[in-house]
Amino acid sequence: MRKKTKTVHIGNIAVGGDNPVVVQSMTVNPPSKLEQTVSEINDIESSGCELIRIAVPTMKDASYLSMLKKRVHLPIVADIHFDWRIAIAALDNGADEIRINPGNFPADKLHRIVKLAKEKNIPIRIGVNSGSLEKGALLSPLALAESALRWAKQLENLKFSNIKISAKSSDAKMTIETYRLLSERCNYPLHLGVTEAGTAATGSARSAIALGTLLSEGIGDTIRVSLTGNDRTDEVAVCYEILRSVGVRNFGVKLVSCPTCGRIQVNLVKLATSVQSIVKKIKKPITVSIMGCAVNALGEAKGADIAIAGGVGYALIIRDGKIIDNVKEENLLVRFTEELKKMELL
Numbered sequence: 001m002r003k004k005t006k007t008v009h010i011g012n013i014a015v016g017g018d019n020p021v022v023v024q025s026m027t028v029n030p031p032s033k034l035e036q037t038v039s040e041i042n043d044i045e046s047s048g049c050e051l052i053r054i055a056v057p058t059m060k061d062a063s064y065l066s067m068l069k070k071r072v073h074l075p076i077v078a079d080i081h082f083d084w085r086i087a088i089a090a091l092d093n094g095a096d097e098i099r100i101n102p103g104n105f106p107a108d109k110l111h112r113i114v115k116l117a118k119e120k121n122i123p124i125r126i127g128v129n130s131g132s133l134e135k136g137a138l139l140s141p142l143a144l145a146e147s148a149l150r151w152a153k154q155l156e157n158l159k160f161s162n163i164k165i166s167a168k169s170s171d172a173k174m175t176i177e178t179y180r181l182l183s184e185r186c187n188y189p190l191h192l193g194v195t196e197a198g199t200a201a202t203g204s205a206r207s208a209i210a211l212g213t214l215l216s217e218g219i220g221d222t223i224r225v226s227l228t229g230n231d232r233t234d235e236v237a238v239c240y241e242i243l244r245s246v247g248v249r250n251f252g253v254k255l256v257s258c259p260t261c262g263r264i265q266v267n268l269v270k271l272a273t274s275v276q277s278i279v280k281k282i283k284k285p286i287t288v289s290i291m292g293c294a295v296n297a298l299g300e301a302k303g304a305d306i307a308i309a310g311g312v313g314y315a316l317i318i319r320d321g322k323i324i325d326n327v328k329e330e331n332l333l334v335r336f337t338e339e340l341k342k343m344e345l346l
């Protein structure tokens, strides 16, 4: 059963409580690269992202946030380190949430950031991670959890409780143990993630184990899968795959495709990659199956809304378990797309 946490509001998104687990990503570009950032955020949004974090490394970047806000729909989490004035400027320029590691700011300046966030009713995400623990602290789940909770206590002492917490590690097991402790010891919404998780293969695997385990235990209110790469829509796709796999949220296309083997007669890798890009923006929960030959294709197709079964030069298109067409391989993607349009999915 999902742990019921406090609800915080980030722009028009509610996080925690009974609200669905929110999918987050982070831009590659800073706000001052305005055009690239607008186009990047809009692209990430179209893949299903609901909350976007953006690094705000300079005062100039903070000043661009107000222009950025006018051009995008997603609530913006401004990520700020070391310079308290940037945090103040981000709040003044319309950030919907700020993510800080409070230990990076002098205590008297932290007080000013918190005061302004309170006046503006903007939540603060306390973001602790394994690379930035207090000096002298030995890295452990307990040290990470206690560091985050200590900062939460300091903000509470300043009469501020509009808080979300993350305490990330690059190790899946440590992430699981840290968040279990946090969930036991506080009621704040938790943002889950494995930091510096690696490239698509390692990052997806590590995140799936850590986030999947925690979500299965009812822990977690927002998630991000961090992958080394420039296309953040991949992170969003992995987030939804994890949520779907543990039965927490069913959103978008579940793609079933075979690994190929010696029986293969079509270029399935190319076909699956093309289909994945065609169905990427579908938000309705459907299953699409792409199989290389007839061995398992008809069985898999029974559980799919639409399926492709490869043959020799031709492929079958199957809808709801019934064969509806036998198409030449070179016409397959056009015919498949036409069928998705008939299903009002595109």
Ligand code: SF4
Pocket: 258, 259, 260, 261, 262, 263, 264, 291, 292, 293, 294, 295, 296, 297
């Ligand atoms: S569906 Fe056919 S081609 Fe694909 S792995 Fe199974 S047997 Fe091989």
